[in-house]
Amino acid sequence: MTSNRGQGGIQQLLAAEQEAQHIVAAARNAKMARLKQAKEEAEREIAEYRAQVEREFQRKLAESVGDSGANVKRLEQETEVKIHHLKAGAEKIQYDVVQMFLKHVTTVKN
Structure with a gap:
């Protein structure tokens, strides 16, 4: 009888060990699934952030290019006004400058 009892105890231990292995495997699989899900969510958030x-x-590049075009146009207008x-x-003083040159060129000093 003790042999049967010992045999039954061993069977119980083996069954308990198998059940524990199944529980550990299920927990490991659940953990891996959670990690995979977390990784996918993180990658999705990273992709969204990168896109943003x-x-x-x-947008800033387009604004700066637009601003640059506006600045160029404004500077061209300001330059034209200054040239004018x-x-x-120059037209106002052109006659006086020519007269001054002629006076200095034609005046002979001893």
């Missing part, structure tokens, strides 16, 4: 940063960069003022000023 890229959109912001492209310089030409007008």
Whole structure:
């Protein structure tokens, strides 16, 4: 009888060990599934963040290019105005400058 009892105890231990292995395997699989899900969520968040940063960069780039075009146009207009003022000023004093040159060139000093 003790032999049967011993045999039954061993069977119980083997069954308990197998059940424990199944529980550990199930827990390991659940953990791996959670890690995989967390990794996928993190990758999705990273992709969304990258897309957001890229959109912001492209928007700022477009603004700066637009601003640059506006700045170029504004600077061209300012330059044209300054050139016009310089030409007008030169025309005003052109006669006097020519007369001054002629006076200095034609005057002979001893």
